[in-house]
Amino acid sequence: MERIYLDHAATTPVHPDVLKTMIPYFTDNFGNPSTIYSYGQEAKAAVEDARASVAALINAEPEEIVFTSGGTESDNFALEGVAYANEKRGNHIITSAVEHHAVLETCKFLEKRGFYVTRLPVDSSGLIDPDAVKKAITPKTILVSVMHANNEVGTIEPIAEIGKITREAGVLFHTDAVQTTGHIPTDVHELEVDLLSMSAHKLYGPKGVGALYIRKGKGRLVPFMHGGEQEKRRRAGTENVPGIVGFGKAAEIAREEMPKEVKRLTALRDRLISCILERIGNTRLNGHPVRRLPNNTNITIDFVEGESMCLSLDMEGICASTGSACSSGSLEASHVLLAMGLRHEQAHGSLRFTLGKWNTEDEIEQVITALSSTVARLRSMSPLLKNKS
Numbered sequence: 001m002e003r004i005y006l007d008h009a010a011t012t013p014v015h016p017d018v019l020k021t022m023i024p025y026f027t028d029n030f031g032n033p034s035t036i037y038s039y040g041q042e043a044k045a046a047v048e049d050a051r052a053s054v055a056a057l058i059n060a061e062p063e064e065i066v067f068t069s070g071g072t073e074s075d076n077f078a079l080e081g082v083a084y085a086n087e088k089r090g091n092h093i094i095t096s097a098v099e100h101h102a103v104l105e106t107c108k109f110l111e112k113r114g115f116y117v118t119r120l121p122v123d124s125s126g127l128i129d130p131d132a133v134k135k136a137i138t139p140k141t142i143l144v145s146v147m148h149a150n151n152e153v154g155t156i157e158p159i160a161e162i163g164k165i166t167r168e169a170g171v172l173f174h175t176d177a178v179q180t181t182g183h184i185p186t187d188v189h190e191l192e193v194d195l196l197s198m199s200a201h202k203l204y205g206p207k208g209v210g211a212l213y214i215r216k217g218k219g220r221l222v223p224f225m226h227g228g229e230q231e232k233r234r235r236a237g238t239e240n241v242p243g244i245v246g247f248g249k250a251a252e253i254a255r256e257e258m259p260k261e262v263k264r265l266t267a268l269r270d271r272l273i274s275c276i277l278e279r280i281g282n283t284r285l286n287g288h289p290v291r292r293l294p295n296n297t298n299i300t301i302d303f304v305e306g307e308s309m310c311l312s313l314d315m316e317g318i319c320a321s322t323g324s325a326c327s328s329g330s331l332e333a334s335h336v337l338l339a340m341g342l343r344h345e346q347a348h349g350s351l352r353f354t355l356g357k358w359n360t361e362d363e364i365e366q367v368i369t370a371l372s373s374t375v376a377r378l379r380s381m382s383p384l385l386k387n388k389s
């Protein structure tokens with residue numbers, strides 16, 4: 001059976017050119033970048049080339065990029081690094097109710113250590129109000145962390161507006177841009193952010209590598225990892241050279257292909273959304289209708305369970321998701337959809353399709369047909385629908 005993969009927000013396949021670029025760094029060029037002989041120096045040069053590519057993707061300087069093990073570590077490092085470096089100045093952090101668990105759980109961890117966290121609500125489309133950020137800032141506020149775009153519903157947050165507010169207030173601003181870097185234009189100067197998290201496996205690079213952008217001149221973060229002097233003593237540990245090289249290549253490809261991909265994916269996404277809403281009754285789009293990621297479709301389908309739809313579609317070779325990958329396996333309703341005001345049963349009946357580089361129009365047609373028949377079959381057995389009639 002041919003499979004149709006529509007879960008690119010969970011992870012993307014490694015681009016063949018990325019893999020090709022990585023392979024020599026497992027074999028011939030295996031040196032440790034911290035060594036002084038040529039093997040090491042060649043590996044070091046490859047890491048520095050990758051740093052320049054990743055920096056270029058977000059319009060940053062190479063020295064502002066610290067390589068990490070992925071988006072989760074970047075988020076943890078940003079929040080904890082700022083918190084511990086500034087605890088004499090203040091103990092207040094502002095974030096939103098719809099952040100990824102990598103931010104929300106780090107906030108909980110910091111609360112147990114004396115920090116105070118404000119979690120701002122969102123409107124029914126998942127948007128944060130910049131004015132609410134302004135009102136929440138106090139003399140004790142040391143950091144605002146708001147994601148660039150939401151991984152579940154694809155809503156793109158007003159980061160540049162929030163950036164202006166935090167800059168005027170003299171408060172550091174972090175954004176989790178794991179779902180946006182390489183997908184939509186992400187420029188640290190236009191967004192006025194001081195810290196920005198990225199992850200390679202969301203942009204056709206390998207898993208287990210990411211980066212944190214740290215704006216020059218904004219003070220030092222307390223390091224998260226302790227050991228050697230790698231990454232200018234900001235992140236200890238021998239560099240994941242093949243991973244970093246792959247991340248660099250993925251960033252280079254993303255920069256080249258972004259304008260064309262944004263157009264192509266937006267058209268595919270809009271077709272998927274309009275066909276589902278037209279052909280399947282009692283369905284609603286979640287997230288902002290316009291300010292949304294080009295590849296994200298998140299729909300609530302009444303009277304059916306997201307898990308049942310996901311498993312039925314899987315039997316037809318279609319991979320979708322009922323929320324973020326991190327929460328699959330648990331039956332907790334998505335915190336994002338609940339924060340947007342959906343009821344528990346509506347949140348449970350939601351399905352996310354995130355499109356990618358190799359999805360075609362033909363695949364989208366197949367998904368619409370399969371989803372229509374799956375929903376009809378599940379609804380014919382649904383106790384939710386029987387209770388309604």
Ligand code: PLP
Nearest residue numbers: 070071072100102151176178199
């Ligand atoms: N932040 C967001 C918005 C994400 O979507 C994810 C992964 O799904 C992460 C952080 C975590 O990234 P990683 O899987 O690289 O740890």
